[in-house]
Amino acid sequence: MTHLHARFPGLDLGHLRLGAVPTPVRPLEGIPALAGTEVWLKDESRFGDGGWAGNKVRKLEWILPEAERRGVRTLFTVGGIGTHWGLACARYGAEHGFQVVLGLVDQPVDDHVREQLARLEASGAVIHRYPTPGRLRLAAPWLIARYTRARLPWYLPAGGSNPVGTLGYVETALEIADQVVRGELPEPGTVVVPVGSGGTIAGLALGFRLAGLRTRVFGAVVNDSFPLDAPVLARLATRTGALLTERGATGVPEIRPDDLTARDDWLGTTYGDPTPASRAMVTAAGAIGLELEPVYTGKALAAVADLGPELDGPVLWLNTHGPR
Numbered sequence: 300m301t302h303l304h305a306r307f308p309g310l311d312l313g314h315l316r317l318g319a320v321p322t323p324v325r326p327l328e329g330i331p332a333l334a335g336t337e338v339w340l341k342d343e344s345r346f347g348d349g350g351w352a353g354n355k356v357r358k359l360e361w362i363l364p365e366a367e368r369r370g371v372r373t374l375f376t377v378g379g380i381g382t383h384w385g386l387a388c389a390r391y392g393a394e395h396g397f398q399v400v401l402g403l404v405d406q407p408v409d410d411h412v413r414e415q416l417a418r419l420e421a422s423g424a425v426i427h428r429y430p431t432p433g434r435l436r437l438a439a440p441w442l443i444a445r446y447t448r449a450r451l452p453w454y455l456p457a458g459g460s461n462p463v464g465t466l467g468y469v470e471t472a473l474e475i476a477d478q479v480v481r482g483e484l485p486e487p488g489t490v491v492v493p494v495g496s497g498g499t500i501a502g503l504a505l506g507f508r509l510a511g512l513r514t515r516v517f518g519a520v521v522n523d524s525f526p527l528d529a530p531v532l533a534r535l536a537t538r539t540g541a542l543l544t545e546r547g548a549t550g551v552p553e554i555r556p557d558d559l560t561a562r563d564d565w566l567g568t569t570y571g572d573p574t575p576a577s578r579a580m581v582t583a584a585g586a587i588g589l590e591l592e593p594v595y596t597g598k599a600l601a602a603v604a605d606l607g608p609e610l611d612g613p614v615l616w617l618n619t620h621g622p623r
């Protein structure tokens with residue numbers, strides 16, 4: 300049973316277990332740039348199936364059963380050519396019998412992105428590529444029409460960050476609260492995550508409020524393709540709360556912009572720019588056996604290193620990870 304179903308008996312929302320819970324927590328030691336700050340790690344990199352793991356799988360646990368419930372056969376989603384979300388959606392979608400159509404937009408290419416694109420091409424998903432987000436937006440109605448059979452495809456926004464997908468990180472916040480109660484880690488003052496489409500931070504913000512923790516979420520915004528400021532993220536959290544209420548939950552709080560922090564200081568020039576600070580974190584984390592990448596996890600860890608004691612501690616950093 301999920302924490303959400305335990306918390307709200309009778310909650311009318313399906314859930315499909317795809318990863319082993321709880322994901323492990325431990326002190327994050329051995330990275331010189333973090334010296335002087337108490338930092339804990341919650342390792343999402345093993346959530347899911349082997350190389351298919353990572354934070355997007357949390358969202359699919361709620362999205363796939365909801366797609367079944369809606370009678371949908373095709374999932375249509377979008378992202379950059381290195382999209383972790385698109386790859387997770389393609390693999391798990393195919394495994395559960397859905398056709399997956401991906402609209403992919405060019406982004407700066409490094410080895411990781413090149414490898415991700417090759418995996419996307421091998422995933423069985425139908426792929427359409429565009430040079431800019433604007434061109435993809437123009438093509439979207441045509442794509443939806445083209446892949447409509449008996450029913451419209453379900454359009455899932457970038458990163459799977461609709462209210463249904465965001466439930467994955469409401470659930471994760473309740474999981475963290477449970478780990479605090481069980482003494483596996485101290486109550487975090489701040490949880491730090493990358494913000495690529497917003498579902499991770501929005502779900503955590505709502506989940507910590509539901510759990511009654513004092514923990515605040517801090518997001519390093521790594522995507523400039525669409526607005527991801529605190530009002531936008533708080534709105535997603537509140538829409539997710541409204542979904543819970545609609546499906547039978549009671550007493551769900553509203554999330555306001557000042558309930559969370561989102562800063563783009565670690566973005567670099569654009570989405571996917573592998574900044575020197577992010578690359579340095581990928582190298583430092585690699586030395587202690589953590590496999591990061593410079594687009595998301597490297598930037599969020601660079602934020603922890605830069606802000607250090609300015610963050611209310613203890614700090615919990617989520618290794619959100621993407622499928623490989």
Ligand SMILES: Cc1ncc(COP(=O)(O)O)c(C=O)c1O
Pocket residue numbers: 353354383384457458460493494495496497498499500595596619620621
């Ligand atoms: C590895 C990784 N971490 C974090 C994120 C950000 O999560 P969200 O899209 O929910 O903001 C993503 C995707 O965008 C990701 O692939």
